Amino acid sequence: MRLLRPRPLDLGPFFETLAERDSPTVVRLSRPLDLAPESGREWTVPQLAELVRETAAALAAAKVRPGDHVAIHKRNHWDYALLAASVARLGAVPALLSSQLPPEALAVLLARLKPKLLLSDRYTLALGVGRPKQRTVCLDGPAPGATDLATLRGGRIPPVHPRRDDDPLVVIHTSGTTGVPKLVLHSTTSLVRRITGFEAHRWPVTSVRPEDTAASAVSFAHGRGVSWTLSALWGRPRTALLLADPEPELALPLLREHPPTVLEALPATYQQWQPQAGGGAFLRMRLFISTFDAVHPPTVREFLAASGRRHPVWMQGWGQSETGPLTFRFFTRRSLARREQRHPTTRDLGRPVPGWIALRVVDPATGRPVARGVTGVLQARVPGLCQGYPGEPDRWTTKLDGPWFNTGDLGSRSRTGRVRLLDREVDMMPDASCVELEDVLHERLPEVEEAVVLWAGAGRPPLPVLVTRDERLDPGRWRHAVRDLPPLAEPVLLGWEALPRTGTGKVRRHLLRDRYLAGAGAYGSGRWT
Structure with missing residues (x-):
């Protein structure tokens, strides 16, 4: 009898390990996988393990070998994680690239990666984004200039290729809010043993439990898609819900049919769903989780109110692709209650995990630590730090200060940390x-569905860019709202689709600045972006 280890140990055979543990989890999808479009929207763990094995065999038939880079660039869906496992099973290195990358950014990242193979789908290939020069395999049928994955299936299933813990495991990329994103290389040590292994422990409140219905609505092309898969499925939830598209009409039907108890979603996705939060989809929620970007108090308040539980909790995590989670903060209905002359804020991100994460604040000009309460650049010392930026070693070096990693985020620490x-x-x-x-x-x-405030340059008031449903805002309400705030310019009003975003829903502020404040530039140095 094989010993059952307490935490996930390897990405390649992960689903086989779950099957050996007799995982009862049923995976339900908002739409069929692009990797298996004819196989429906419901999967058991043994079926997923077999899909990963068969896909690995097809990739081996495509001459993928240990150490090769295999780029994955397709529509957002959970099969990013399944493809990553298939590639890792062969000892190759999956590189997950968001379909939301601008063509010029995609071309740069592919040039840095030099992948042996590119995996895509008909929808993405039809867009002609950059017309990749790499040999391409189309996952869901024939496409011009690409090999149909179906023609590679049916071969011998290769054994799991052994990989040392510190060998390259997966390449992900940062959100790219300021231009071309950085490629980020993780090993089994950093991503699986440390970042995911820590999360996969049975923690109070935050861990996925066997009785849970755990849902995820993130950008699966980013590292969180892999780490969520490993940690959440290791918890053996009764049901896992995977939502590929954030539009309410596409996502909410699955949540209403199978109401989740734990949900992780992008802040921008929560904002899209906010007008329909009270529709019953979130009645059983005990834990909401948000990562990637700032989430605003009214959004948190609305979803906590939608839960039928006595004490639902919202967990806000702050971290980066290079480091994994750095701090956590829990919100309750009471902590975000409105009070006279008080504006609840989600800028308080809590504390780092004691004995696991170390944080300090340094002066951006000198790099020297500053006193508690003084604003500076946040630096982190973490056990799960990535191995670097492929193709940009000098950029990686500028982010390091001895054992400290410069996050590029501005903040402070209180007396209590x-x-x-x-x-x-x-x-x-x-x-x-x-x-x-x-x-x-x-x-x-x-x-206001989204508010973005931009520095407009010396001597000019900051510019608010506001998203409203009909691109209108009552002037009187605007004047009353900003009556006691620092002077702001008259707002620019946009619709939701007109706001430039990354694949994780973050606003591309530099594009807004170029569009509405040409020549103003930025106030910050941008040295650590």
Whole structure:
């Protein structure tokens, strides 16, 4: 009898390991996998293990060998994680690239990777994004210039290729809010043993339990898609819900049919769902999780109110692709209750995990640590730090200060060690926080679906860019909302689709600055982006 280990140990045979443990989890999808479009929307763990094995055999038939880079660039769906496992099973290195990358950014990243193979789907290939030069396999049928994956199936299933813990495991990339994103290389040690292994422990409140219905609605092309898969499925939930598309009409039917108890979603996705939060989909929720970006108090309040539980919890995580999670903060209905002359904020990110994560604040000009309460650049010392930026070794070196990694985020720490996050250093403005101003605007103007405040240059008031449902805002309500705030310019009003975003829903502020504030530039240095 094989010993059952307490945590996930390897990405390649992960689903086989789950099957050996007799995992009862049923996976339900918002739409069929692009990897297996004819196989429906419901999967058991043994079926997933077989799909990963068969896909690995097809990739071996495509001459993928240990150490090769295999780029995955397709529509957002959970099969990013399944493909990553298939590639890793062969000893090759999957590189997950978001379909939301601009063509010029995709071309740069592919040039840095030099992949042996590119995996895509008909939808993405039909867009002609960059017309990749690499040999391409189409996952869901014939496509011009690509090999149909179906023609490679049916071969002998290769054995799992052994991999040392510190060998390259997977390449992911950062969100790319300031331009071309950075490629990030993780090993089994950093991503599986440390980042995911820590999360896969049975922690109170935050761990997925066997009785849970655990749902994820993130960008599966980013590292979180892999780490969520490993940690959540290791918890053996009764049901796992995977939502490929954030649009309410596509995502919410699955959540209403199988109401989740634990949900992780992008902040931008929560905002899209917010008007329909009270529709019954979130009635059983005990734990909401948000990562990737700032989430505003009215959004958190709305979803906590939608739960039928007595004490639902919202967990906000702050971290980066290079480091994994750095801090956690829990919100309850009471902690975000409105009070006179008080604006609840989600800028307080809590504390780092004692004995696991170390944080310090340094002066951006000198690099020297500053006193508690003083604003500076946040640096982290973590056990799960990535191995570097493929193709950009000099850029990686500038992010390191001995054992400390420069996050590029601006903030401070209180006397008790709590982290207060202000802005990305490149997006900062003097004597204020863009994100805190945005919190207040969301609080006072419920009709605003997204607020973005941009520094406009010396001698000019900051520019608010506001997303409203009909691209309108009552001037009187605007004047009342900003009555006691620092002077702001008249807002630019946009629709949701007009706001430039990354694959993780983050706003590309530099594009807005170029569009509406040509020549203003940024106040921050951008040295650590």
